Amino acid sequence: MSAVLSILATRLSDAVTAAFGAQYGVLDPELRAATRPEFGHFQTNLALRLAQQLPEELRQPPRAIAQQLVAALDLTGICEPAQIAGPGFVNLTLLPSTLAAGVNEPIAFASRGERVVVDYSQPNVAKQMHVGHLRSTVIGDALCNVLRFVGYDVVRQNHVGDWGTQFGMMVEQVLFEGLAVESLDIEGLQQLYQRGRKHFDADGNFADLSRARVVRLQSGDAETLAIWRQMVEVSLVEFDRIYAQLGSPLTRAEVVGESAYNDRLQGVVDDLTTEGLLTESDGALCAFLPGFAGRDGTPLPVIVRKSDGGFGYSATDLAAVRHRVDELAADRIVYVVDHRQGLHFQQIFALCRAAGWLPDGVRAEHVAFGTVLGTDGKPFKTRDGGTVRLAWLLDGAVARARALLDERHGDDGARTVGGGGAGSSEGVRAAGGMDVATRAAVAGAVGIGAIKYADLSSDRINDYVFDLDRMVAMNGNTGPYLQYAHARLSRLLAKAGEAPGKVTVLTEPAEQRLALLLSGFDDCVVQVAETLQPHRLCTYLFEVASALSAFYEQCPVLSSTGETRASRLALCAATRDVLQDGLNLLGIDAPGTM
Ligand code: ARG
Secondary structure, X not given: OOHHHHHHXXXXXXXXXXXXXXXXXXXXXXXXXXXXXXXXXXXXXXXXXXXXXXXXXXXXXXXXXXXXXXXXXXXXXXXXXOEEEOOOEEEEOEOHHHHHHHHHOOOOOOXXXXXXXXXXXXXXXXXXXXXXXXXXXXHHHHHHHHHHHOOOEEEEEEOOEOOOOHHHHHHHHHHHHOOOHHHOOHHHHHHHHHHHHHHHHHOHHHHHHHHHHXXXXXXXXXXXXXXXXXXXXXXXXXXXXXXXXXXXXXXXXXXXXXXXXXXXXXXXXXHHHXXXXXXXXXXXXXXXXXXXXXXXXXXXXXXXXXXXOOEOHHHHHHHHHHHHHHHOOOOEEEEEEEHHHHXXXXXXXXXXXXXXXXXXXXXXXXXXXXXXXXXXXOEOOOOOOOOOOHHHHHHHHHHHHHHHHHHHHOOOOOOOOOOOOOOOOOOOXXXXXXXXXXXXXXXXXXXXXXXXXXXXXXXOOOOEEOOHHHHOOOOOOOHHHHHXXXXXXXXXXXXXXXXXXXXXXXXXXXXXXXXXXXXXXXXXXXXXXXXXXOHHHHHHHHHHHHHHHHHHHHOOOOOOOHHHHHHHHHHHHHHHHHHHHHHHHOOOOOOOOO
């Protein structure tokens, strides 16, 4: 909690204790941002809740309770005298000095001494990454940044889909065609898979060979493993390319694919058997857990070993939980995977709890997200129903951003035009004259930032429409809008020609509002770390940028003088820092010019 909020909470609690007794002092004041400027900065409904909870003999109308509360409330040096409003709300207005302190003294988070394991991105070998993997990567990166910021030790795990029966078939098809796998790219692998599939369905003999090949793969046959490894390598090269283009920090070091758990799968079965948690059903080994049933009441099993003796997706995830808890010492495990796998993860978590592999103190969370839709409202696909190539998508966004920059700055790429033209405030609008290299870098930051921000800015559980025009728009709740607000501040500060000091003057409502918002940055990030909902940070940054526009309109900066000028510059610098830190937490670059 920000320093201001926690001080207010303590003072309120002291007042409640003094006026009504310690048993009520523990009530959460539920401090909320005031809904209108005339209500001050924060509001609490403590008096209304007390009115319901106090025993008969102390019971009074809420307004009377509010009066007693306010009488006992010591806000010296923090707030103006508290006001009572409506049926008994208590409104609090911070003193300018309190607001200034909130901006001047941001919180530094200490290490929590806790580790969070984040399972995200998770593309599949021999398949193009699709927009679902893009979402997982973008959301996962943002959450890792946020979790680290608030003091977690973050361990990234890229649970790549690199294991399973299809690889037996593919290896067999490689041998059949006498193919050199290393000469293929990911698209070539995907086509190999399709040829293998056809072959498998049409030719019983080939199907048998494929099945035998799976067994050889899983038991470590050298030739089979070598071909499989090449397929993995070709795929990882492609994934690395996408991560680089996306600016994701994911590397080979975080790849811990499904295959990594192969040696632990039998142990999973053995231990579940010992615990009496497995039942044989049609030749498969299943766990039936209380509370998991289909709509018609039929129990839904976790299939731990299939009837052909093979292990599937669930077995791997069970082994992965054990690895994360026992070896990685996770205090919290987070899975960034699309919402359709919700049931799978609820079952895995429940079974791991039942088996004692996931202690009560270790949180396990499925960070579910919705589907990316095309402008036609259907799942985003190419015209013929194929996977949209991510590299193409990202290139397209960067090209669009580049075109917009060229429009703004002139398309010769190196024009040098002076400061802002008509309509610009104080000549700090991003002006013409951006050299070719800068322009390319900025286009990259804006194009990729636009895609990421669009993905992060709506509640992740919702579907969203992939609409490049909207994503790169310079107004509205978009990445480029926030990047522009940041770049404009950077220019203004450069122009000011003096190092910003501290915020000391906060007289105008617009500057007070901005300062109040800035002091809430840490609270917002903590909330995101708790709820794992990055859109809260986006909404917050958008509010900051909007408050900044109002501030520009009402409070001249460069043309003001003396302490006012110095303080406003400091407020601008603090705003720039929050926008920059916030965007960076989201995995988005904040260029100094746009
Ligand atoms: N590779 C899977 C897919 O593309 C997602 C894996 C999610 N993570 C996990 N631990 N199961 O759908």
